[in-house]
Amino acid sequence: MDPETQITLLEAMLDGSRTAALFTDPSQEDHPIIYANHTFEKLTGYTLEETIGHNCRFLQGEETDPKDVKKMRDAIAQESAVTVTLKNYKKDGTPFWNRVHIEPVRAGGRLFFIGTQTDVTVEVNQRKRLEEKEREIERLSLPVLEIDDGIAAISLNGEMSVERYRRLTVKLSEYVQAHHSHSVIIDISGLYWDEDTPVFDLLHIQDVLRLMGCRLLVTGITPKAARDIAAEVATGSSLTAFTSFKQAVETAKSAGAFP
Numbered sequence: 001m002d003p004e005t006q007i008t009l010l011e012a013m014l015d016g017s018r019t020a021a022l023f024t025d026p027s028q029e030d031h032p033i034i035y036a037n038h039t040f041e042k043l044t045g046y047t048l049e050e051t052i053g054h055n056c057r058f059l060q061g062e063e064t065d066p067k068d069v070k071k072m073r074d075a076i077a078q079e080s081a082v083t084v085t086l087k088n089y090k091k092d093g094t095p096f097w098n099r100v101h102i103e104p105v106r107a108g109g110r111l112f113f114i115g116t117q118t119d120v121t122v123e124v125n126q127r128k129r130l131e132e133k134e135r136e137i138e139r140l141s142l143p144v145l146e147i148d149d150g151i152a153a154i155s156l157n158g159e160m161s162v163e164r165y166r167r168l169t170v171k172l173s174e175y176v177q178a179h180h181s182h183s184v185i186i187d188i189s190g191l192y193w194d195e196d197t198p199v200f201d202l203l204h205i206q207d208v209l210r211l212m213g214c215r216l217l218v219t220g221i222t223p224k225a226a227r228d229i230a231a232e233v234a235t236g237s238s239l240t241a242f243t244s245f246k247q248a249v250e251t252a253k254s255a256g257a258f259p
C-alpha cells in the first residue's frame with residue numbers, strides 16, 4: 001500500500017472512531033493541536049479551524065479543577081502518559097466530564113502527544129448519585145438513640161473507615177447540640193478491627209464532645225479489645241469504658257450534667 005493511501009485510511013479510521021482524538025506538537029509555541037478528528041469536533045462543537053493551532057486548554061473553564069490541570073501539566077513535562085477526568089466546556093458553554101488520556105509518541109525522531117477525549121458525564125453523574133445514596137444509607141444506619149434525659153447512645157457495627165468516623169463525629173455533634181445531651185454512650189461490641197484499634201478515633205470523638213460539654217462512655221469492650229486499647233493508650237488521655245451497657249447508663253445518670 002502506498003503511503004498516501006495508508007494515511008487516508010488511517011485518517012478515515014480516526015474520523016470514524018467513536019473516540020475524540022488529536023495530536024499536539026510540543027516543539028511549537030504553546031504546544032498547539034496539529035490534528036483533531038471529526039469526533040472531537042462533534043464532542044466539543046469547535047470546528048477544526050477553531051481547534052488546530054490552539055492549546056487544548058480552551059476546553060477548560062470556571063469549574064475546571066486546577067489540580068487536574070496540574071496533573072496533565074506535570075505528566076506532559078515529564079513526557080509520561082496520564083489519564084484525568086476533568087470538567088471541560090463545549091463551544092456553547094455546556095459543561096461535560098471529559099476523560100482525557102494523554103500519551104507521548106515519537107515519530108520521525110520527534111516528540112508528539114496523542115490525546116483522546118471521552119464524554120463520561122453520565123457515568124460521573126451516576127456515580128455521584130450513588131455516593132449520595134450511600135451517604136444517606138450511612139446516615140440512617142448510624143441511628144442515635146435517646147436513652148434517658150440527656151443521655152444518647154449509638155451502637156457501632158462492622159468495620160469503621162476514616163470516613164465513617166468523620167460522619168459519626170459530625171452526626172454526634174449535631175445530635176448533642178440539638179438535644180443538649182450531657183452523655184453519649186458508644187457501644188463497640190459489634191465493631192471489628194485487625195490492627196488499628198478504634199481508640200484514637202474514639203478519643204477524638206471524646207475531645208469533640210467534651211468541647212460541647214458532653215462526656216463519652218464506651219461500652220461493649222471485650223477483654224481482647226481492652227488489651228488492644230490499653231496497649232495503644234500510652235498517652236495521657238483515656239476512655240471511660242464499661243463492659244456492660246447498663247453500667248454505663250447508670251454512671252451517666254448519676255453523673256448528670258457534665259461538670
Ligand SMILES: Cc1cc2nc3c(=O)[nH]c(=O)nc-3n(C[C@H](O)[C@H](O)[C@H](O)COP(=O)(O)O)c2cc1C
Pocket residue numbers: 022023024055056057059060069070072073076086088098100102103113114115116117
Ligand atoms: C495531547 C493533549 C491533549 C489534551 N487534551 C485536553 C483536553 O481534552 N482537555 C483539557 O482540559 N486539557 C487537555 N490537555 C491539557 C492542556 O493542553 C494543557 O496541557 C494543560 O492545561 C496544562 O497546561 P497549562 O497549565 O499551560 O494550561 C491536553 C494536552 C495534551 C498534550
